[in-house]
Amino acid sequence: MIAALIMILVAVGTVVFHFMSPWWWTPIASNWGYIDNTIVITFWITGVVFVAVILFMAYCMLRFRYREDRRAEYEPENKKLEWWLTVLTSIGVAGMLIPGLFVWNQYVTVPEGAAEIEVVGQQWQWSFRYPGKDGVLGTSNVRLISDENPFGINPDDPKGQDDVLVSGDDMHLPIGGPIKFLLRSIDVLHDFYVPQFRAKMDMVPGAVTFFWLTPTRPGTFDIMCFELCGVGHHVMRGNVVVEAQADYDTWMQEQETFAQSVARAKSNSATAVALQDRPAQ
Amino acid sequence: MVDAAHDESAIVPPAEVEEMELFHPQSWVTKYVFCQDAKVIAIQYSFTAIAIGLVALVLSWMMRLQLGFPETFSFIEAEDYYQFITMHGMIMVIYLLTALFLGGFGNYLIPLMVGARDMVFPYMNMLSYWIYLLAVLILVASFFVPGGPTGAGWTLYPPQAILEGTPGSGAGIILMLVSLAFFIIGFTMGGLNYVVTVLQARTRGMTLMRLPLTIWGIFMATVLALLAFPALFVGAVMMSLDGILGTSFFMPAIVQFSEHLEYGGGSPILFQHLFWFFGHPEVYIVALPAFGIVSDLISVHARRHIFGYRLMVWAIVIIGGLSFIVWAHHMYVSGMNPWFGFFFATTTLIIAVPTALKVYNWTLTLWRANIQLTIPMLFALAFIVTFVNGGITGLFLGNVVVDVPLSDTMFVVAHFHMVMGVAPILVIFGAIYHWFPKMTGRLLNVGMGHVHFWITFLGAYAIFLPLHYLGFLGVPRRYYEMSDTSFIPQSAETLNAFVSVIALVVGVAQLIFLFNIAWSLAKGKKSGPNPWKATSLEWQTPETPPGHGNFGPTLPVVYRWAYAYGVPGAADDYVPQNMHPDQVATGEGGGAPAGAAAQPAE
Numbered sequence: 001m002i003a004a005l006i007m008i009l010v011a012v013g014t015v016v017f018h019f020m021s022p023w024w025w026t027p028i029a030s031n032w033g034y035i036d037n038t039i040v041i042t043f044w045i046t047g048v049v050f051v052a053v054i055l056f057m058a059y060c061m062l063r064f065r066y067r068e069d070r071r072a073e074y075e076p077e078n079k080k081l082e083w084w085l086t087v088l089t090s091i092g093v094a095g096m097l098i099p100g101l102f103v104w105n106q107y108v109t110v111p112e113g114a115a116e117i118e119v120v121g122q123q124w125q126w127s128f129r130y131p132g133k134d135g136v137l138g139t140s141n142v143r144l145i146s147d148e149n150p151f152g153i154n155p156d157d158p159k160g161q162d163d164v165l166v167s168g169d170d171m172h173l174p175i176g177g178p179i180k181f182l183l184r185s186i187d188v189l190h191d192f193y194v195p196q197f198r199a200k201m202d203m204v205p206g207a208v209t210f211f212w213l214t215p216t217r218p219g220t221f222d223i224m225c226f227e228l229c230g231v232g233h234h235v236m237r238g239n240v241v242v243e244a245q246a247d248y249d250t251w252m253q254e255q256e257t258f259a260q261s262v263a264r265a266k267s268n269s270a271t272a273v274a275l276q277d278r279p280a281q
Numbered sequence: 282m283v284d285a286a287h288d289e290s291a292i293v294p295p296a297e298v299e300e301m302e303l304f305h306p307q308s309w310v311t312k313y314v315f316c317q318d319a320k321v322i323a324i325q326y327s328f329t330a331i332a333i334g335l336v337a338l339v340l341s342w343m344m345r346l347q348l349g350f351p352e353t354f355s356f357i358e359a360e361d362y363y364q365f366i367t368m369h370g371m372i373m374v375i376y377l378l379t380a381l382f383l384g385g386f387g388n389y390l391i392p393l394m395v396g397a398r399d400m401v402f403p404y405m406n407m408l409s410y411w412i413y414l415l416a417v418l419i420l421v422a423s424f425f426v427p428g429g430p431t432g433a434g435w436t437l438y439p440p441q442a443i444l445e446g447t448p449g450s451g452a453g454i455i456l457m458l459v460s461l462a463f464f465i466i467g468f469t470m471g472g473l474n475y476v477v478t479v480l481q482a483r484t485r486g487m488t489l490m491r492l493p494l495t496i497w498g499i500f501m502a503t504v505l506a507l508l509a510f511p512a513l514f515v516g517a518v519m520m521s522l523d524g525i526l527g528t529s530f531f532m533p534a535i536v537q538f539s540e541h542l543e544y545g546g547g548s549p550i551l552f553q554h555l556f557w558f559f560g561h562p563e564v565y566i567v568a569l570p571a572f573g574i575v576s577d578l579i580s581v582h583a584r585r586h587i588f589g590y591r592l593m594v595w596a597i598v599i600i601g602g603l604s605f606i607v608w609a610h611h612m613y614v615s616g617m618n619p620w621f622g623f624f625f626a627t628t629t630l631i632i633a634v635p636t637a638l639k640v641y642n643w644t645l646t647l648w649r650a651n652i653q654l655t656i657p658m659l660f661a662l663a664f665i666v667t668f669v670n671g672g673i674t675g676l677f678l679g680n681v682v683v684d685v686p687l688s689d690t691m692f693v694v695a696h697f698h699m700v701m702g703v704a705p706i707l708v709i710f711g712a713i714y715h716w717f718p719k720m721t722g723r724l725l726n727v728g729m730g731h732v733h734f735w736i737t738f739l740g741a742y743a744i745f746l747p748l749h750y751l752g753f754l755g756v757p758r759r760y761y762e763m764s765d766t767s768f769i770p771q772s773a774e775t776l777n778a779f780v781s782v783i784a785l786v787v788g789v790a791q792l793i794f795l796f797n798i799a800w801s802l803a804k805g806k807k808s809g810p811n812p813w814k815a816t817s818l819e820w821q822t823p824e825t826p827p828g829h830g831n832f833g834p835t836l837p838v839v840y841r842w843a844y845a846y847g848v849p850g851a852a853d854d855y856v857p858q859n860m861h862p863d864q865v866a867t868g869e870g871g872g873a874p875a876g877a878a879a880q881p882a883e
Contacts, residue, residue, distance in 0.1 A: 003654050003662075006739075010666055014746060023750035023776070026768040032686075039683050046673035049637070053644055053669050057662060060647035061654070064583075071854050072585035072847035073649035076287040081645075082589055082638070089637045093676075097630045100680035101623055107682055108619040123446050123537065142534040143541070152536075183616075187537040188441035189549060191614065191689065195755030195768060198686040202616045204549055205440060206533025209616035222766055226689040226757050228434045230446035231359045234760040 004061035011054040015047070029196035029217035029242065031178075034103040036198070042096050049092070107199070110212045114178035119171075120151060121183070121190030121203045124232030126223060127151065128171045132162030132257055142186055142205070148265040152186070153258050161259040164252060170239040171223065173215050174248040180212045191227035194240055202227050215242040286490040286590050289841040291862045293486045301398055301482075303830055315411075317403035318829050319388040322410050324720070326384030329410075333417050334377035338788050340369040349781025351762040359761040360448040363432030366759060367449075368424075370435025371457070374563065375464060376417055378705060382570040383468070383506065384413060386712060387475050387499045389720070393819035394496050396484025396837050396859075398830045400474040409474070412467030416460045423449065423456035431457045434759060436560070439531040439552050440544075443524040446537070455524055458517040465510045465517075475503040484818070486839030490594065491858070493817045493843040494587060497594050498573020501601040502566045508605070509562035516555035523547070553615055557608040565604040567701050569597055571708040572639060575661045577843070578711050579643055581815045582658035584854055585650035586844035589642045596635035603632045613684045622681040629679035633672070640669055651847070651854070655813070656730035660711030663738040664704050670742075671700025674749060689759070692752025695745045703741040710737065710794070717798075718812050722825045723805030729797040733790055740787035744780050751776065816857050817843045 025036060064072075118129040118137055129151055131137045138153050138160015145152035150167060153160040166172075173179060183192055185203035193200035196219075201211040225236035243251075256264070306312035316322065344365045347357045357365075388406070392399050400406045423430040432448030433441055441447045442454050449457075479492070479500045492500075519530040523544075531552040532544035580587045587593060609617060609625045643665055652658065674696040677683045687693065710733075717725050751773055756763065763769055811820040823833040837859035845856035852868025 003659060006735075007662065007666065010739075010742065014670070017746065021747070021750045022770070022772050023747070023754045025753055026755055035682055035686060038680065039677065042677055042680065042683060046676055050669055050673055053640060054666055057644050057647060057665060060644070060650065061652060061662070064647065064650045064652050066584070066651050066653040070651050072583065072651045074586065074847050074849055075588075075649075076586050076844070077589050077591065082592055085638060085641050086634065089634050093630045093633050096676060096680055097627065100626060100682050104622050104626065104682040107685065108622065142536055145536045145541070147539065187535050188444060188446070189438055193689075193757075195686070200685060200688070201614050204616040205535055206546075206548065207550070207616055220767075222768065224755075224757060224766075228363075228438070228441070228759045230441050230444075231363060231432070231448060231761075232446070233363075234359070234762055235764070237766075 001062065001065075004058045007054055007058040007061065011051050011058070015051060018043075018047070026195050027217075028198060029194075029215060029219060029221060030198060031214040031216060032107075032198040034106065038096075038099050038103055041099055045092050045095055107211070110180045110210070111178045114180040114212050115174075116180050116182055117171075117173075118151075118182045118184060119192050119203070121185040121192065121225070121229075121236075122187050123230050124225070124236035125168065126171070126192075126236070126238040127165070127167040129153075130164040130166070130252065130255075131159075132164050134159055134162055137182070138163050138258070140184075145186060148262060148269075151258075155262070161257065163258045164255045165258060165261060166255055170220070170241050172241045172243060172248055172251050174245045175215050175218055175242050176245070178212055178214045180210055183209045183211075188229050189227045190225050190229050190236065193224055193226040194221045195224070196221045200226055218242050218244065286594075286842050287586065287844065289845075289862055289865075290486075291840060293838050293840070296485055298481065300836070301401070303399060304403060305829060315407060317399070317407045319392050319400045319403070319406060320720075320827065322406055323385050323388035325410050326380055326388060326413065329414055329417055330377050330381040330385060333372055333420070334381075335791075336421075337369045337372035337377060338791065340365045340372075342785060342788055344369065345781040345784040347761065349778040360429070360432060362761045363434070363759070364430050364448050364453075367432050367435050367437075368420075368430050372420070373702065374435065374567070375461070376420065378567045378701070379468070379506070379563070380413060380464075381709060382567060382705070383475065383499065383503055384410065384471055386495075386570060386574065387503065388471070389716070390495055390819065391475055391478050391499060392482070393719075393822070393827065393831055394493050394817055394843075395479060395482060396487050396818050396832065396839060397478055397482035398832065398836070401478045401482050402470075402474050405470045406474045409467045409471035412463055412470065416463035416467060419456055419460040419463060423453050423460070426452040426456065428453055436553075436556060437520070438556075439520055439523065439549050440533070440535060443520065443532075444535070444537060444542075455521060458521045458524075461517045462514060465514045468506060468510060472503045472507045475499065476507065484836045484839060487818075487858075490591065491839060491842045493573075494576035494590070494593055494597070495570070495573040495817075497597050498569040498571070498576075501597050502569040505562040505569070505601050505604060506566045509559045509566070511559075512555045513559035516552055516559070519555075520552065550612075550615060550617055553612050553617075554609070557611045558605075560611060561608040562601075562604045564697075564701050565600060567705050569601065571664070571705040572597060574712045575664050575708050576643065576646075577817070578657045578661040578708075578715055579646050580844050580846065581715070581813050582655050582661070583647055583650035583652045584846050585646055586842075586846050587642065588645040588648070589638075590842065590844060592638060593642055596639050599635045600632060603628060603635075607632060607679075610679050610681070610684070613681050614688050626679060626681035630676065633676055633679075636672060640665065640672070655714075656725070656727060656734060657711040657715035657813075659731075659734050660707045660714065660738075663734070664707045664711065667699055667707060667738075667742060668704040670746070671696060671698075671704055675700060686755075687752055689757055690752035691748045691756045691758055694758045695748035695752060698748075699745045703745060707738065707741075710734070713798075715813070716819075717801070718808030718825070719819055719822075720826055721802055721805070722808055723801050724808045724812060725801045725805060726797050729793050729800075733793045733797065736790040736793075737787055740783050740790065744783050744787065747776055747780065814853070814855050816845050816855050818858055821857050821859055 138157040183203040190203040223238035431453040522528040529547035532547040534545040535542045810825040
């Protein structure tokens with residue numbers, strides 16, 4: 001009796017908790033509302049099954065409690081019932097899978113003309129590379145990485161000279177247009193995730209991975225690493241600023257290109273060498 | 282001609298295989314230490330698994346202390362935290378759950394339930410345990426080497442697992458990999474035993490479609506393990522080579538902390554494929570024995586046959602087969618070719634159908650049953666609740682696009698704890714309460730059982746249900762602390778503190794269980810040979826606990842399936858598998874020792 005009532009309470013309590021929970025999605029800031037919708041569909045289908053199974057179980061616990069003078073019904077199989085349950089379950093599963101695959105198809109299909117931005121992960125910080133005026137990112141190689149060239153950009157590739165580099169500062173994104181994120185890591189696995197964007201992908205050393213989204217809401221959001229990357233995993237944070245195109249363009253003007261950073265590094269080291277060579281007075 | 286599994290038959294096939302000769306213990310050492318009796322090996326496995334499992338329990342307290350009360354405990358640094366989660370996960374999945382279900386329950390129940398004298402290769406079976414113990418000791422040793430145990434997460438993903446910046450990236454990870462290799466070698470010795478025993482050593486009349494579902498579950502799980510563990514073995518060997526010899530199986534060109542490392546050309550994702558080719562079947566290696574055992578617990582204590590036995594068997598087989606083509610659903614956002622998502626999402630959701638049918642059949646078994654709410658039954662029913670809950674969240678994560686925002690959040694942690702932590706462990710408890718009388722001749726105390734059950738079930742549910750919602754919020758897993766994160770409200774911290782307190786309470790409640798075992802061993806109520814009035818062969822042994830060789834002078838002969846409860850026309854509400862059809866109506870010889878049952882008609 002009490003056991004059955006507790007089971008009912010567990011089912012009802014779970015549903016109440018679901019609707020009362022103060023913990024839910026952060027308000028979305030990208031085009032991936034489809035994902036949220038798929039989750040709502042999944043919640044309804046699975047929620048009905050969850051409640052139905054437990055309530056049925058609790059009913060049996062109450063109704064068919066042990067009595068010395070009773071025997072259980074002997075009906076080892078019921079083909080018809082088993083078929084019905086198979087078909088209904090399959091329909092329920094298809095009801096979740098089909099919308100899911102439909103949205104996944106959008107997720108893996110980057111729209112024509114999406115702007116490309118590179119995110120580089122390393123223990124335990126983020127850097128960002130924008131393609132510059134020519135709209136194309138220069139080639140890069142981990143082997144070329146040095147203090148003067150932290151992105152490993154190929155210095156002989158003219159497309160890389162105007163690439164805009166942002167290290168140790170916020171990422172900026174223009175609102176409203178599709179953006180393809182090209183993801184690189186130079187050491188271990190990382191994962192670029194902004195909870196308000198809903199979209200993420202691991203960053204794998206030795207490979208370039210990608211995903212795309214369209215920012216839809218201005219604001220400053222947290223970038224978090226979502227793949228364990230060592231003792232500093234939890235402090236691998238950053239910010240992304242989503243802003244109007246004009247503000248974005250202004251910001252972009254102030255950033256340094258690869259060519260500029262190389263020139264600056266050269267003059268710095270020239271100064272350093274000059275200082276070293278200065279004869280002792 | 283037998284049409285259906287539940288049809289009774291007086292026809293008994295002739296014996297095909299000679300009775301095996303047993304190596305009877307000669308001394309205290311061969312009886313209790315280097316013993317070849319599967320029942321002793323089972324108890325050795327179980328004690329070792331539970332002992333190392335208690336270590337994992339304490340580790341989980343430590344990590345809950347950190348999550349619930351960050352910046353409070355100065356002895357838990359980030360390094361420690363990552364070591365705790367790694368060792369907790371690996372111990373629970375491999376060294377506790379796999380070892381206890383297969384090495385523990387498999388060894389104890391397979392020979393008894395199929396009507397065999399022992400495992401077919403008793404010497405190898407003994408070696409299996411000692412190699413398992415060696416693996417556990419190597420694992421424990423990693424706590425005491427410089428740098429401590431590995432903190433790479435239980436998935437041990439390279440490159441970080443063997444690079445600086447990860448705790449235990451020197452000796453710790455190597456010991457972990459060596460320990461896993463030994464575990465797999467030991468398991469293979471035991472696993473071959475389980476499979477061959479089920480296939481070759483069943484007693485006369487015990488057809489495959491008369492096997493108790495416990496045996497089907499353990500059998501299929503063992504087949505999965507024999508096929509899946511080699512992938513982990515290969516991964517462990519290759520990663521050891523990367524770590525020790527500097528090969529580059531999994532290591533691409535890397536610049537770490539401004540230093541060019543001498544690696545190049547390897548693939549980190551290759552390791553993930555190997556790991557999950559093992560790792561996903563591993564979920565079912567734990568789940569299938571739980572499915573099987575819970576079927577038997579429900580049937581026995583509901584005094585009714587399992588509903589749809591043949592469907593239950595085929596569901597186990599189909600789930601086992603499908604479990605080999607779903608592995609990359611753990612890798613949707615790993616950077617593998619995204620088009621894989623379509624295939625793996627489809628196979629993953631298909632696997633939900635046979636799984637759901639099993640759940641329906643468990644509950645349909647209760648329909649018009651005669652339910653005794655014993656302690657094993659309560660655990661079995663609680664399993665249904667937690668398994669359904671954890672199963673449906675699997676439908677979220679398996680549906681590729683839904684996984685994108687949820688992967689690596691607390692939702693994942695909550696999901697797998699509910700489905701392959703809480704649910705199977707509830708079955709383990711139920712099974713111990715159920716078979717303890719056979720193993721010792723005494724019943725576990727019911728009062729303590731109730732306290733243990735309710736705290737464990739409701740507590741575990743209260744721990745893991747709310748964690749799903751932190752995952753929706755975007756709280757990542759494997760974060761030592763959240764510090765300031767703009768979108769995470771203060772209430773999330775309160776929730777974490779609440780969960781941590783409950784976790785401590787549930788952990789402490791396990792002491793009641795351990796005390797119950799110790800107390801009942803000495804003072805428990807005498808159970809007799811068959812306290813639950815169950816039909817399967819282990820309850821029909823002439824001695825309780827069964828002696829070496831299990832069944833006295835003559836092996837039992839089986840006439841029917843293991844679910845003859847409430848059979849119309851029978852004298853009792855249960856008919857043992859080995860009761861001759863002529864005796865069913867009168868009940869004579871019911872529950873009598875197997876050797877005394879009537880001889881088969883030749």
